[in-house]
Amino acid sequence: MRDAAVTIRDVAQAAGVSVATVSRVFNRPDLVTAALRARVLTTAERLGYVAYGAARALASGRSRAIGAIVPTLDNQVFAVCIDALQQRLDAHGFALLVASAGYDAARETREVRLLLERGIDGLMLVGAEHPPAVWALLGRRAPAVPAVVTWTSAAADIPVPCIGFDNAAAARRIVAHLLELGHRRIAMVAGPTVGNDRAAARVAGVRAALAASGLTLAPPYLSERPYTVPDGHAAALALLSLPDPPTAIVCGNDHLALGALAGARALGLSVPRDLSITGFDDLDFAAYAEPPLTTVRVPAAEMGQRAAEYLAAAAIGPAPLLGTVLEAPVMLRASTARPPSRLPAALRPPRCDRPASALR
Amino acid sequence: MRDAAVTIRDVAQAAGVSVATVSRVFNRPDLVTAALRARVLTTAERLGYVAYGAARALASGRSRAIGAIVPTLDNQVFAVCIDALQQRLDAHGFALLVASAGYDAARETREVRLLLERGIDGLMLVGAEHPPAVWALLGRRAPAVPAVVTWTSAAADIPVPCIGFDNAAAARRIVAHLLELGHRRIAMVAGPTVGNDRAAARVAGVRAALAASGLTLAPPYLSERPYTVPDGHAAALALLSLPDPPTAIVCGNDHLALGALAGARALGLSVPRDLSITGFDDLDFAAYAEPPLTTVRVPAAEMGQRAAEYLAAAAIGPAPLLGTVLEAPVMLRASTARPPSRLPAALRPPRCDRPASALR
DNA sequence: CGGCATTCTGAAAGCGGTTACATTCTTCGG
DNA sequence: CCGAAGAATGTAACCGCTTTCAGAATGCCG
The missing domain is CATH 3.40.50.2300 (Response regulator)
Structure with a gap:
């Protein structure tokens, strides 16, 4: 499939450096001399190098991808939230995997598993009520995959932070x-x-x-x-x-x-x-x-944005947030x-x- | 991050088989004896094993993920299409990465690159007009990443199939x-x-x-x-x-x-x-x-479904479709x-x- | 001008799967 | 009853990248 794809090795060879250096140019540019960095960047550009996410995820242990499961995208209110989530995530360098569960608990569980399998670094869910299997799945990886629950403020018995309204x-x-x-x-x-x-x-x-x-x-x-x-x-x-x-x-x-x-x-x-x-x-x-x-x-876009900020942060380090209640004014x-x-x-x-x- | 995660090796060891067998149980079950298969499956279930997609993608060369870029999800018409796309993709075992480009060519190019980096096996785009960089990027991988263009039927000078209307x-x-x-x-x-x-x-x-x-x-x-x-x-x-x-x-x-x-x-x-x-x-x-x-x-959902079918197929073998013009009746x-x-x-x-x- | 601390860079060991190939075990025909 | 074809399983080499660790280069000080 990816036969002729340009790999980090090709770039390294063409630039006359080691793969480690190329990797550093992209991940820790501060560790590489400006001159070398420029050379590598130029070579990479010329060759049309695009780092392969799967390898990256495997080696680094993080996929830089966040999952989101909404009841349906047919309802504009969720679409707006997802749109905001994606844009904000994008700014943090995360990709967004979406799935809709159609108000169906079994389907939701299935989607969670699928998303987890994809190695997501975080997950956005809508609402507080989810099958126990969902929480179990989420806790399986260690440490547990960070998750947020939106659209609700009742943080009662759920093991993850809420970003929502009452x-x-x-x-x-x-x-x-x-x-x-x-x-x-x-x-x-x-x-x-x-x-x-x-x-x-x-x-x-x-x-x-x-x-x-x-x-x-x-x-x-x-x-x-x-x-x-x-x-x-x-x-x-x-x-x-x-x-x-x-x-x-x-x-x-x-x-x-x-x-x-x-x-x-x-x-x-x-x-x-x-x-x-x-x-x-x-x-x-x-x-x-x-x-x-x-x-x-309903503050749909804002929930999406805040969820993005939280998940982007939680994917890197420990989570700085416990619960946010947004306004939902009567118009x-x-x-x-x-x-x-x-x-x-x-x-x-x-x-x-x-x-x-x-x-x- | 994934320290305590259960790997294929854990399952193999617990089931008393080799990792190859475990892998086969999940990918080519027909190659494994029923008894062994059952044993492995049980063990995997007991341990809560969830295959890690990144490793899988790296080893197999396919990510089983499809990307989609729409102008915006704010507009319900695109959300409906994405919803249909996702559901159909899901049925084929593919995940969906979405991004919105906000009617901005530069942003779209960026998103294409990001998605490609994620190793997508296919891409859905809206409309026929895209910056040349997009096509270049798409062709870079070999063979080129399958793509479809929706919302249009004018297949004139674009290098990928269209699923849309006039x-x-x-x-x-x-x-x-x-x-x-x-x-x-x-x-x-x-x-x-x-x-x-x-x-x-x-x-x-x-x-x-x-x-x-x-x-x-x-x-x-x-x-x-x-x-x-x-x-x-x-x-x-x-x-x-x-x-x-x-x-x-x-x-x-x-x-x-x-x-x-x-x-x-x-x-x-x-x-x-x-x-x-x-x-x-x-x-x-x-x-x-x-x-x-x-x-x-506008047949938004149908475009999503057809795009899903096409991309799911094209990700596996050669593409069976060249162009589809859907009805867009006046109501x-x-x-x-x-x-x-x-x-x-x-x-x-x-x-x-x-x-x-x-x-x- | 030498020695040591400080930067940079390179070599190589994985990450967790898949899969080509080797090996072992069956099953039969001769 | 033996040997070979065929089926089932195991071994191990990658997939492309990150990252630790060691070594090379540089700069500074005495």
Whole structure:
């Protein structure tokens, strides 16, 4: 395969020095005389020498590669994080191996193993909830492979530092906003909570805020749906066809909220006049939705950057960080307002003198 | 670093066999007796043995890793492609190294070098236009590292296969649709075309379609903007404040279109009654925008999958593929309609008896 | 101008696997 | 029952680079 590739030996020979010197020119340039260094560099350039990472990793014991596993890259919020992670890692000379686990614990374990096999020097994970096998795998190498967990701040029982935000608190704040506006019938369309501590924390936060006002959250006011726009649409339709429809719908993320917005529109409802809707993530379409979406801004890029800084450092020496809680502010926009004083016309039971189709 | 890591030698010793046998158990299991194989596997499992990729790569000459460089992961369309690429690669036992080049040729060259250094067995690139250094680097290893170029179908002068679609044709079709509806004043908000053959091809396509109807495209009807929502907003505002505003705006991607939609709304225009707007990409918010966006569906996931299949194959043996042109259908939705019969009220020059603010 | 501390540079031993080749063990045909 | 072909396993030579250690070159001081 790499038959004709230029190796360090070729460079050494062409420059009339030893391989050790060539190696030093690239790794510890300060140890080599300026003149020699220049000669080697020139020769290397001329020959088109590209050091072979595998050999380097094998000899030095570090791969200068970091792994990251996200639930999916389909969701822009994770993609943004990965983008930031990669750029920052790049600045430190690390490469990024990505894998997506699709919200599946078994697949995640598999990916961790694969990444470890690749000799990664660090690993970024999303969320606090991971199969025990993951932690076991991580600890196997000695010393254990440095890892960070993002998207969460609850560092409770996990053996690695967190760089994230408080999902529950953010959910609480957005519900508090709704309560202040006067809403009492507040429903939630959550993401799937099994194996997903972030989704669960958001539900818990909503529930806590409601409880503080003597309200509760339970099906059918609480529904769990995959994080997609069509699911948000369907969920909103279901909620709004309830005999006692909510005046506000809290969505687990912006995709669900965008769908809910469309659902409300399909029913002839005006948001926020007839119904308030909130999202979570603050993706770039959120501020430009119709109406602009009140949502929680998730510091995706910043998590990526901080994770990169931490992992780059931890790959070299001992880890200087234990936990970081980032801000996740509520972005108040036009999709929330005071609840309507009475049931919106579009939701009222059909009467004989009006076309029943309004309810569809 | 990897002091206490379990090596193949540990497994061999514990299982009472030679390292060669252990290696064979994992790579050519058919060459080992079932009984022995089982014994080795059990021992490996018990010891928690994880083969070290770097050593493997060094000894075998292949890293089983593929690289991918995209302009940015911020744009969902690329993230979707990468997600598909990774999943498919995973099925073939390959890992994925990603990097983003931020539409910057120098940065891209750097990333290619870095990836090559990592010993990748294949590389996915976006678009046909790349600095010569990239091709040089790719050919340096012998045989050359297999590469694919996505997002384009114009395989003209590039030395690697393409898996993509015809940007110009898609743009032509969407403009044809507009022309059929009766539009004559058609403007375009394009992405930055320098160093970006896709953006340039879209402009060319629009121009070709217009030319076929005796129309032309030039500033101020043509403006280039970064691919962001706010830029689409600003561009639409600029276009609509022209003395002779367009009745349709073709946008280089969905982000620009979403911004344009918001811009039109801000001016009090109703889309599509007063103005038609089209996008490109068909991101998941497009169908749920208000109004739903007429756009071109870019086969992002499919390009990722096909690139994975090709690269996985090419990494093993000779490449079985030369070029694939995928469909990029126009999705007709509600953001396009016949042009208004006369200048919309909101765009008419202010008169003394109406508030001038309508124009802002 | 010699001796010693200080730099630089080179030789060579791995790093943890893979794999060509040698060796040993089976299995049969003659 | 012997010998050879064939199957299974072991031996050891790399893969390309880093890094320790020793030796050569240089600079400084007395």
